[in-house]
Amino acid sequence: MKQNWMIYGANGYTGALIARTAVVQGLKPILAGRRHEEIHSLANELGLEARVFSLDEPNQVLTGLREIDLVLHCAGPFSITSAPMIEGCLAVSAHYLDITGEIGVFEHVHAAEQAKRAAKAGVVLCSGVGFDVIPTDCIALKLKELLPNATHLSLGFDSDSGISPGTSKTMIQGLGASSSERREGIITEVQLGKTKRIIDFGRGPKTAMAIPWGDVSTAFHTTGIPNINTWIPMPAYKIVGARSLKWLRPLLASSSIQHALQKWVDRSVSGPDELARKNSPAYIWGEARNADGETRTVRIQTANVYSLTVFGSLAVVSRLLDMKVSGGSYTPATLFGAKLIEELPGSGKFQIF
Structure with a gap:
């Protein structure tokens, strides 16, 4: 039919x-x-x-x-x-x-x-x-299969992809918000830029910052693992800058600033072209840990985002x-x-x- x-x-x-x-x-x-x-x-x-x-x-x-x-x-x-x-x-x-x-x-x-x-x-x-969120969701499930008693899960990605108008507008909406992670099953706000670590996403170790990625929600529903955070590579000086946004959150969340930034996107952002997409693969990473400190790591390279x-x-x-x-x-x-x-x-x- x-x-x-x-x-x-x-x-x-x-x-x-x-x-x-x-x-x-x-x-x-x-x-x-x-x-x-x-x-x-x-x-x-x-x-x-x-x-x-x-x-x-x-x-x-x-x-x-x-x-x-x-x-x-x-x-x-x-x-x-x-x-x-x-x-x-x-x-x-x-x-x-x-x-x-x-x-x-x-x-x-x-x-x-x-x-x-x-x-x-x-x-x-x-x-x-x-x-958002097929690759990280699949890595989350793979890690759960490899370490069934995992209590902590970290997921992230690295890519040089450009950005589309829709994604730009969603990011602008989030400028007035904090980061998020899941702690003991509960989604919890965390100051953006407060949490950092070194991660090899697939092309060498990089400084990384925790972000409020969708897996904070979805990976829990996929795996049941109660503690989840999500990461992207970020230079140390930009992480410091992200922390400073805490003081600007009320201003960035205001309707006038949001409206002006959304209008700027309409005028200025078109998204990556075909050549850029072909030349910008993504590198996906995940790490699971259990209560005994045993860890498993999974990585995969994928097409452009x-x-x-x-x-x-x-x-x-x-x-x-x-x-x-x-x-x-x-x-x-x-x-x-x-x-x-x-x-x-x-x-x-x-x-x-």
């Missing part, structure tokens, strides 16, 4: 990359979003159906999702857009996927009541089917449409196992230490 699926936010940088690659793979998504001219222009270019609707009104969402079996949601900031799309998907019994990396969205998806609603509706809810989002999201879409999965809240690794990342174009194999 033919199944209809949709890319919502197809006019964005990442959404358009996914749409173009879907067509190359022989897939026929319905392209959707709220900007009529951009959506129809891309749909005409690719020979696809287009739908235009806003997420502001529930009735518009329900109409927009008629006869849809799966939605790949690519329109951020997901802290604003994910909840109304999830409600629409639950109402029409369509699987929900997105490419967010936002902790709050993951926690919303994995709330106990939400999982029950999804199970009752026969709907799969799975956030983070892109670079945006290319991985394209390949990863389409792999999850294709697999979900081809198989029967019970409704509920999932992470990418709980859906398809740790090997998912090894099976994506541009990925190597796990290196275990």
Whole structure:
């Protein structure tokens, strides 16, 4: 039986990359979003159906999702857009996927009541089917398999990738916030720049800083490990600078500053081109430790962060449409196992230490 699926936010940088690659793979998504001219222009270019609707009104969402079996949601900031799309998907019994990396969205998806609603509706809810968080989620599960009694988990990545407009706007939203980690099962705020260490992500030891990456949420739901932190490489002087943001948080969170920065993104940020994506692989790292001090480390090299989002999201879409999965809240690794990342174009194999 033919199944209809949709890319919502197809006019964005990442959404358009996914749409173009879907067509190359022989897939026929319905392209959707709220900007009529951009959506129809891309749909005409690719020979696809287009739908235009806003997420502001529930009735518009329900109409927009008629006869849809799966939605790949690519329109951020997901802290604003994910909840109304999830409600629409639950109402029409369509699987929900997105490419967010936002902790709050993951926690919303994995709330106990939400999982029950999804199970009752026969709907799969799975956030983070892109670079956020497929590679780190798969490493988390691999480490859990290697060290089943792990009590602490650290995850991180290193990449020279450029940045898209959507990612820029999400980062700007977070300028007024602190970092986060999970302690004894509870997500806890931590001063940004306060925690640092030396990590070899795959191309030599580097100074690294803890950040509020999505795995603080998802890796817990994947592994049950109660203590989780997440890392990126950062020069020592920039870590000191990040700590100083504590004093600027109220200013950076103000609506006037946020609005000005978002407008700057619209004018100035376009995202990495094809050559930049091809020449910028990502290096993913994870470390697990148990109560006895035993540790295991896993690393893997993958495609560029945006290319991985394209390949990863389409792999999850294709697999979900081809198989029967019970409704509920999932992470990418709980859906398809740790090997998912090894099976994506541009990925190597796990290196275990």
